[in-house]
Amino acid sequence: MKVQRVNRPKTQRGKRFLEGRGSKLIEDPRSLLCIRGSKTNLTMKNVLKNIHILKQPNSTMYQRKNLDIFPFENLSKLEWYCQKSDSSMFAYVTNTKKRPNNLILARLHNYQLLDMFEFSVEKFKSFDEFKTMKFVYGNKPCLIFQGEAFDTDNNYKRLKCFFLDFFRGQTSINELDLNGLDHVLTFTVNTTKTIYIRVYRIQLKKSGHRIPRIELEEIGPSFDLSMKRSNLASDDYYKRTLKKPKGMKEKKVKNTTMDVFGTKMGRIHMEKQDFNQLQTRKLKALKRPHARVTATDDENVSSKRRKSNEQKE
Numbered sequence: 479m480k481v482q483r484v485n486r487p488k489t490q491r492g493k494r495f496l497e498g499r500g501s502k503l504i505e506d507p508r509s510l511l512c513i514r515g516s517k518t519n520l521t522m523k524n525v526l527k528n529i530h531i532l533k534q535p536n537s538t539m540y541q542r543k544n545l546d547i548f549p550f551e552n553l554s555k556l557e558w559y560c561q562k563s564d565s566s567m568f569a570y571v572t573n574t575k576k577r578p579n580n581l582i583l584a585r586l587h588n589y590q591l592l593d594m595f596e597f598s599v600e601k602f603k604s605f606d607e608f609k610t611m612k613f614v615y616g617n618k619p620c621l622i623f624q625g626e627a628f629d630t631d632n633n634y635k636r637l638k639c640f641f642l643d644f645f646r647g648q649t650s651i652n653e654l655d656l657n658g659l660d661h662v663l664t665f666t667v668n669t670t671k672t673i674y675i676r677v678y679r680i681q682l683k684k685s686g687h688r689i690p691r692i693e694l695e696e697i698g699p700s701f702d703l704s705m706k707r708s709n710l711a712s713d714d715y716y717k718r719t720l721k722k723p724k725g726m727k728e729k730k731v732k733n734t735t736m737d738v739f740g741t742k743m744g745r746i747h748m749e750k751q752d753f754n755q756l757q758t759r760k761l762k763a764l765k766r767p768h769a770r771v772t773a774t775d776d777e778n779v780s781s782k783r784r785k786s787n788e789q790k791e
Contacts, residue, residue, distance in 0.1 A: 499564060504726075507647050508585070511565035512539040513556070515572035516546055522571040522579055524604045528699040529569050531605065532677070534615040536647070538563050546572075549582055550709060553591055561589045567644065581703070585640060587711075587719045593640050594709040600672070601702035608698035613661035613679055618647050620659055620680075625667030633708050634667060641665060662694060675701040 487493040510533045512526050530539045540559075547555055549570060560568055566589075570582040577598070584594035605612065621642060627634040645663060659680065666674040678694035685691035711719075733745040 504649070507536045507649070508567055508643060509563075509565045510537040510644075511560055511563050511568040512537060513544055513547075513559065513568060513570050514540070515570065516543045517572055517574055518543075519573045519579075521599070521602060522573050522581070525579075525581060525599055525602055525701070526569060526571045528604050531615065532645070532699070538565060549584065549594060550596070550707060553594075556584075557586065557589055557591070560586055577706070580706075583640070583644075584709075585643060591709065592711050592716070592719060593636055595637060595640065595705060596707040597673075597703040598706055599701065600704055601700075603698055603700045605698045608696065610695060610697050611679065612697055614658075616647075617658050617660055618651075618654065619645055620662045621645060622662060622664045624664065627667040627671060628665075633705065633710070634671075636708075636710050637673075637705070638665070661697070671705065673701075673703040673705070675703065 487496055510530070512530045514523065514526055526539070530537045547570065549556055556568055556570065560566065566587070567583070567585045570584075572580045574580070577596075579599040581597045581599055582594065583597070585592050623638055623641075625634075628638045629635070662678045662680060664674075664676045664678070666676075668674070677697055677699060679697045681693045681695055682690040683693060710716075733747070735743045735745075737743060
């Protein structure tokens, strides 16, 4: 049996590097690796470049051509590239006679394939063809899905989950400034199962009221895609990837409920109280009245005082 050698970090820089690659309760945003094959054309180069821009700053792009890689046959080389660049997604483009304008998008879990989709790019417009103001790269977008297939077809259900995971960015955010929500991505599926991806910039204009009037202006890029093949993980493996660690689970508190207004209500169980032993504030009005002093009581008090004086003498 071959024993695998474990290389421990010798410097603080190496230690921080390994800690950044290690598991965390709240993971970093998913990063993308953009790769092009040995046979590509100018259109697919622009497609890869625009996907890289949409995913910034969590995207890495390889500029050199790579040898022919067939992801649906052997994925080991792409998995190694993703592990080397610490990326959990990749985009791979090629252009051949058999599969023209071919785009492959995939996501990994623990550097192993989770979902992979192959598309044919039927129509494409880049950023440069829209002479309008762009959005701030790195801002979280608003995602809109339209079409019955996203709710009925199993492949398109998983594709919807893939796009949500692809564009959502940072997840550990408690508050979001609406002024920073400056662009919208729409995903539409028609009856022929063609996917239309459009990007719009949100414009806030005067409406004469407190709430502004919202208009959308297309800023590009735009994609018309048709799905050719898909490689989906099994349902058991997919459920295991959705499992949250114990540190992320909220601890349940007994006897607490939440009403419709978001107010937290609690129920306390106590024993029956004896109000006769209840400690209250000591006021003169609440004191018990003294018993009347009789003549015999005065004689007893005076005799006691007389005896105490005689003992002192």
